[in-house]
Amino acid sequence: MTKTYKIALLPGDGIGPEVLQAGVECLSALKGDFKFEFTSFDWSSTNYKKRGYYMPPDGIAQLKTYDAIYFGAVGHQEVPDHISLWGLILPIRKELVQWVNVRPVQILPGTQSPLRGVEKIDWVIIRENSEGEYAGQGGRSHVGTPYEVGTELAIFTRVAIERLMRFAFDTARARDKRLCMVTKSNAQRYGMVLWDEVANLVAKEYPDVKMEKMLVDAMTVRMVNNPDSLSTIVATNLHADILSDLAAALGGSIGIAPSANLNPERDFPSMFEPIHGSAFDLVGKGVANPIGAIWSAVEMLNFLGETKAGDVLMKAMVKVSGDGVRTRDLGGQANTKDVVDAIVKEIGQ
Amino acid sequence: MTKTYKIALLPGDGIGPEVLQAGVECLSALKGDFKFEFTSFDWSSTNYKKRGYYMPPDGIAQLKTYDAIYFGAVGHQEVPDHISLWGLILPIRKELVQWVNVRPVQILPGTQSPLRGVEKIDWVIIRENSEGEYAGQGGRSHVGTPYEVGTELAIFTRVAIERLMRFAFDTARARDKRLCMVTKSNAQRYGMVLWDEVANLVAKEYPDVKMEKMLVDAMTVRMVNNPDSLSTIVATNLHADILSDLAAALGGSIGIAPSANLNPERDFPSMFEPIHGSAFDLVGKGVANPIGAIWSAVEMLNFLGETKAGDVLMKAMVKVSGDGVRTRDLGGQANTKDVVDAIVKEIGQ
Ligand SMILES: CC(C)[C@H](C(=O)O)[C@@H](O)C(=O)O
Ligand SMILES: CC(C)[C@H](C(=O)O)[C@@H](O)C(=O)O
Numbered sequence: 278m279t280k281t282y283k284i285a286l287l288p289g290d291g292i293g294p295e296v297l298q299a300g301v302e303c304l305s306a307l308k309g310d311f312k313f314e315f316t317s318f319d320w321s322s323t324n325y326k327k328r329g330y331y332m333p334p335d336g337i338a339q340l341k342t343y344d345a346i347y348f349g350a351v352g353h354q355e356v357p358d359h360i361s362l363w364g365l366i367l368p369i370r371k372e373l374v375q376w377v378n379v380r381p382v383q384i385l386p387g388t389q390s391p392l393r394g395v396e397k398i399d400w401v402i403i404r405e406n407s408e409g410e411y412a413g414q415g416g417r418s419h420v421g422t423p424y425e426v427g428t429e430l431a432i433f434t435r436v437a438i439e440r441l442m443r444f445a446f447d448t449a450r451a452r453d454k455r456l457c458m459v460t461k462s463n464a465q466r467y468g469m470v471l472w473d474e475v476a477n478l479v480a481k482e483y484p485d486v487k488m489e490k491m492l493v494d495a496m497t498v499r500m501v502n503n504p505d506s507l508s509t510i511v512a513t514n515l516h517a518d519i520l521s522d523l524a525a526a527l528g529g530s531i532g533i534a535p536s537a538n539l540n541p542e543r544d545f546p547s548m549f550e551p552i553h554g555s556a557f558d559l560v561g562k563g564v565a566n567p568i569g570a571i572w573s574a575v576e577m578l579n580f581l582g583e584t585k586a587g588d589v590l591m592k593a594m595v596k597v598s599g600d601g602v603r604t605r606d607l608g609g610q611a612n613t614k615d616v617v618d619a620i621v622k623e624i625g626q
Numbered sequence: 627m628t629k630t631y632k633i634a635l636l637p638g639d640g641i642g643p644e645v646l647q648a649g650v651e652c653l654s655a656l657k658g659d660f661k662f663e664f665t666s667f668d669w670s671s672t673n674y675k676k677r678g679y680y681m682p683p684d685g686i687a688q689l690k691t692y693d694a695i696y697f698g699a700v701g702h703q704e705v706p707d708h709i710s711l712w713g714l715i716l717p718i719r720k721e722l723v724q725w726v727n728v729r730p731v732q733i734l735p736g737t738q739s740p741l742r743g744v745e746k747i748d749w750v751i752i753r754e755n756s757e758g759e760y761a762g763q764g765g766r767s768h769v770g771t772p773y774e775v776g777t778e779l780a781i782f783t784r785v786a787i788e789r790l791m792r793f794a795f796d797t798a799r800a801r802d803k804r805l806c807m808v809t810k811s812n813a814q815r816y817g818m819v820l821w822d823e824v825a826n827l828v829a830k831e832y833p834d835v836k837m838e839k840m841l842v843d844a845m846t847v848r849m850v851n852n853p854d855s856l857s858t859i860v861a862t863n864l865h866a867d868i869l870s871d872l873a874a875a876l877g878g879s880i881g882i883a884p885s886a887n888l889n890p891e892r893d894f895p896s897m898f899e900p901i902h903g904s905a906f907d908l909v910g911k912g913v914a915n916p917i918g919a920i921w922s923a924v925e926m927l928n929f930l931g932e933t934k935a936g937d938v939l940m941k942a943m944v945k946v947s948g949d950g951v952r953t954r955d956l957g958g959q960a961n962t963k964d965v966v967d968a969i970v971k972e973i974g975q
Pocket of ligand 1: 367518552812813843
């Protein structure tokens with residue numbers, strides 16, 4: 278019996294459509310007891326400028342009928358970023374309760390770290406994806422006056438920290454049992470101290486996993502100076518946002534880094550997206566790096582349970598990168614299409 | 627007429643006393659129409675454990691009678707960080723209205739960046755030092771229950787952003803007229819958007835300075851991939867905390883990075899401190915890198931108006947580093963004392 282996966286495509290802005298197309302071609306080339314039914318949604322900034330909204334009022338309800346969401350990029354120079362993000366990606370993460378964002382970072386064969394002498398990086402960054410600094414609360418008073426005050430309220434709940442920590446410890450246990458927990462509880466004495474406390478409690482359930490605590494500022498130094506000493510990393514929404522971009526850069530290119538916004542309970546569809554943005558300077562040139570999107574498709578396959586296909590796609594991607602079929606951000610000459618063609622060919626072998 | 631500067635020494639914890647001693651020796655070797663009167667305060671974590679407090683109740687009042695504060699490090703494995711920091715360094719920054727923290731980062735001669743092919747970094751990071759994520763507000767409700775909530779409230783005021791931006795634009799103007807303004811106003815729609823608005827307003831007063839806006843996550847990528855494209859950087863208390871540690875690592879070592887907590891109105895003394903911490907693993911071995919503390923002394927001299935002496939000390943420090951008298955964190959063999967002796971000798975020439 279053939280399984281059919283209904284995938285919602287949200288190509289979005291900039292190079293989003295180009296890299297998503299690349300991912301769809303690779304997914305379509307895979308063979309197995311499954312097929313994909315892709316439905317594309319035109320919820321872009323260009324359409325926002327015409328219509329005044331990203332998603333229609335029943336947007337989230339529509340997405341709920343899919344097995345997974347495959348996302349390109351959002352962000353456009355003519356729409357303030359906080360409008361575009363709170364119009365599309367952030368409500369999806371929140372309303373579909375995708376409470377954890379998983380970001381693997383590796384130096385692919387043929388890709389070089391910008392760090393001298395560093396040949397290997399193998400990290401998984403576990404990001405809190407439902408609250409913290411992205412809770413969306415805050416406000417402005419005395420607007421426009423000299424004494425105006427603006428606030429941003431970060432919210433940390435025991436429930437959200439606890440489920441996140443269990444996810445992080447499970448991930449670390451399935452890897453090499455090292456977990457680095459990031460915080461800024463020296464300067465922030467309330468929600469961040471709760472974070473530490475819950476981490477310490479959950480740690481007791483995993484005596485086989487070695488948990489270390491790092492402050493977020495010192496963590497950047499360690500990532501640069503001692504990448505090997507790190508493996509699985511867990512951090513708040515904002516800290517992990519920053520650390521995962523840094524990690525991608527240290528791994529060789531932001532263009533290859535994938536991310537998975539998961540609803541681990543599977544009550545709602547999860548969302549898979551490259552971490553690079555719209556990159557308008559590359560649009561239409563056919564040179565965008567599709568690896569971030571393709572690797573995100575691998576994460577999608579694995580989460581759907583199609584780990585054999587996920588493996589085939591990952592191996593093809595790694596092989597092609599090692600063979601030197603690489604886009605310019607990786608020091609190569611290939612176009613987006615060259616990379617996709619090579620991967621599709623590799624899958625066919 | 628000889629000017630006398632009264633300097634309050636706060637050696638603090640870990641290697642703090644060792645590096646501060648090194649700085650004092652260098653300062654004492656300088657010749658000019660000035661002298662220093664050093665007074666040391668025993669406000670360390672060790673004493674906190676004995677007495678139950680860092681500063682006595684009139685601690686801030688005592689500090690106000692000095693011309694400058696020279697700080698080592700605070701932080702001890704046996705005292706929760708949020709106790710030690712809110713017991714000592716954070717109240718000093720706040721109550722003495724040291725609203726800007728200036729952090730220059732350069733690759734010193736003889737020091738290597740961990741980044742392949744990068745020979746030059748020349749950044750000044752301007753950090754908001756009075757509010758934002760370090761405002762100290764927040765709380766915990768339903769403590770210990772499964773539905774506990776902890777918050778951290780970041781506060782941004784027009785007054786504080788405006789004075790900070792002017793300081794940043796002035797700094798950029800005195801350098802090469804490039805200012806990179808960092809924000810996370812895509813995810814944070816209130817205080818961070820106010821930050822953007824005020825930056826844009828102040829920018830109009832400085833048409834000769836080219837201001838760019840970067841998101842904090844993308845900023846880490848740019849620092850790694852294109853360090854030359856950056857010069858003066860302005861960011862929030864937390865963002866700059868993170869970026870300045872990363873910057874120091876990319877510049878070759880966290881052990882060399884200085885910082886100046888300034889009260890630009892000179893109503894209260896300013897404070898100068900290396901950005902490295904207590905580093906208990908190095909204590910008592912005589913191997914701590916004194917450069918961060920000595921460079922902080924240079925910043926202190928310059929702020930006191932003794933720019934000629936500041937120049938002499940900076941040149942001696944750079945010369946000695948180029949000559950290869952370097953501690954282990956920089957790949958050298960020297961002890962703290964070797965570095966200090968070489969600098970003192972160089973000053974005498
Ligand atoms: C686009 C933006 C909201 C997003 C974030 O900050 O989460 C991006 O930077 C990411 O890392 O996925
Ligand atoms: C010690 C700590 C409070 C401090 C900070 O976070 O400001 C340190 O990291 C720094 O950068 O000066």
